[in-house]
Amino acid sequence: xxxxxxxxxxxxxxxxxxxxxxxxxxxxxxxxxxxxxxxxxxxxxxxxxxxxxxxxxxxxxxxxxxxxxxxxxxxxxxxxxxxxxxxxxxxxxxxxxxxxxxxxxxxxxxxxxxxxxxxxxxxxxxxxxxxxxxxxxxxxxxxxxxxxxxxxxxxxxxxxxxxxxxxxxxxxxxxxxxxxxxxxxxxxxxxxxxxxxxxxxxxxxxxxxxxxxxxxxxxxxxxxxxxxxxxxxxxxxxxxxxxxxxxxxxxxxxxxxxxxxxxxxxxxxxxxxxxxxxxx
Amino acid sequence: xxxxxxxxxxxxxxxxxxxxxxxxxxxxxxxxxxxxxxxxxxxxxxxxxxxxxxxxxxxxxxxxxxxxxxxxxxxxxxxxxxxxxxxxxxxxxxxxxxxxxxxxxxxxxxxxx
Numbered sequence: 001x002x003x004x005x006x007x008x009x010x011x012x013x014x015x016x017x018x019x020x021x022x023x024x025x026x027x028x029x030x031x032x033x034x035x036x037x038x039x040x041x042x043x044x045x046x047x048x049x050x051x052x053x054x055x056x057x058x059x060x061x062x063x064x065x066x067x068x069x070x071x072x073x074x075x076x077x078x079x080x081x082x083x084x085x086x087x088x089x090x091x092x093x094x095x096x097x098x099x100x101x102x103x104x105x106x107x108x109x110x111x112x113x114x115x116x117x118x119x120x121x122x123x124x125x126x127x128x129x130x131x132x133x134x135x136x137x138x139x140x141x142x143x144x145x146x147x148x149x150x151x152x153x154x155x156x157x158x159x160x161x162x163x164x165x166x167x168x169x170x171x172x173x174x175x176x177x178x179x180x181x182x183x184x185x186x187x188x189x190x191x192x193x194x195x196x197x198x199x200x201x202x203x204x205x206x207x208x209x210x211x212x213x214x215x216x217x218x219x220x221x222x223x224x225x226x227x228x229x230x231x232x233x234x235x236x237x238x239x240x241x242x243x244x245x246x247x248x249x250x251x252x253x254x255x256x257x258x259x260x261x262x263x264x265x266x267x268x269x270x271x272x273x274x275x276x277x278x279x280x
Numbered sequence: 281x282x283x284x285x286x287x288x289x290x291x292x293x294x295x296x297x298x299x300x301x302x303x304x305x306x307x308x309x310x311x312x313x314x315x316x317x318x319x320x321x322x323x324x325x326x327x328x329x330x331x332x333x334x335x336x337x338x339x340x341x342x343x344x345x346x347x348x349x350x351x352x353x354x355x356x357x358x359x360x361x362x363x364x365x366x367x368x369x370x371x372x373x374x375x376x377x378x379x380x381x382x383x384x385x386x387x388x389x390x391x392x393x
Binding site for chain 1: 326327328329330331332333335336339340354357358359361362363
């Protein structure tokens, strides 16, 4: 089963929920946790362990100046400005390139070769006997988050139980994370922004045909609007985590409430049971 | 020689624009014939990489001098490679005012390094 954790709004507690769920699941079964928030991965903070790194590359154009006649077709084609033909030279801006390969296809002289360039890495570790953590890391200034996410997901492929922690938002990186998932857990918070973005994220899961459920985090006890929204959209609320200083302080030192706060192992176990029940 | 001035709208009376590749219009002035032409910037709503694309467009049109306000890093690299002379018009006057200031030698070159 593949479980994706998303939220729309940033900072609602996706990683908190992912880390605690993974810890609880790893008590009784093998689980692979994939940090797909490649621009700011943070699950490794909960699970420090020795990592093995594998670079992720993307193909970028290289110009053969023996063949190029500066016709400008590549630069006109590239909508990302990764190539510019000015006067008698071709400039490449590799960090703007989306690796579509179009420049090489439109070049009438066969003067463009695609060469790999490192844009990030995938780090693998085994912080617990039954937990493997795979972290996608996009290098600063790079744009191709989806390539690193896809690579990180490939490393987990074939395992019976995989959990993907998505980035905030609902753009390409989140779509790429959710793709192929059997279930989407949406983490929201008791704020108007939390509900606004829950609406968006729930829409994405629906569009992709992925069944979803909701966790309300940092609940101030006044969740009527969120509850009403979930009822209207047939989204079960699987857990509510209160806004509490005690929880925050455990979080802040990289702790896991399921492990460090009495009563929470059981609550996360109930959450995991509810998710696993949906099955693939 | 063809000069490109970044502008808020078409024509010589439109206000000059401070942004380079995100300028709503480019106005081209041919100094030999005195003819001018304005085009709407097709890149205004593009998500990114507009600097290099704008420079290639100007290069294709035979522009050698650019009058604008500010130039981004990618655009600067492309402008330098293309041998453009780029000048800053910091005022809020029209395209015609910017051109007059250039002709009077009152504009500072923008460093592309």
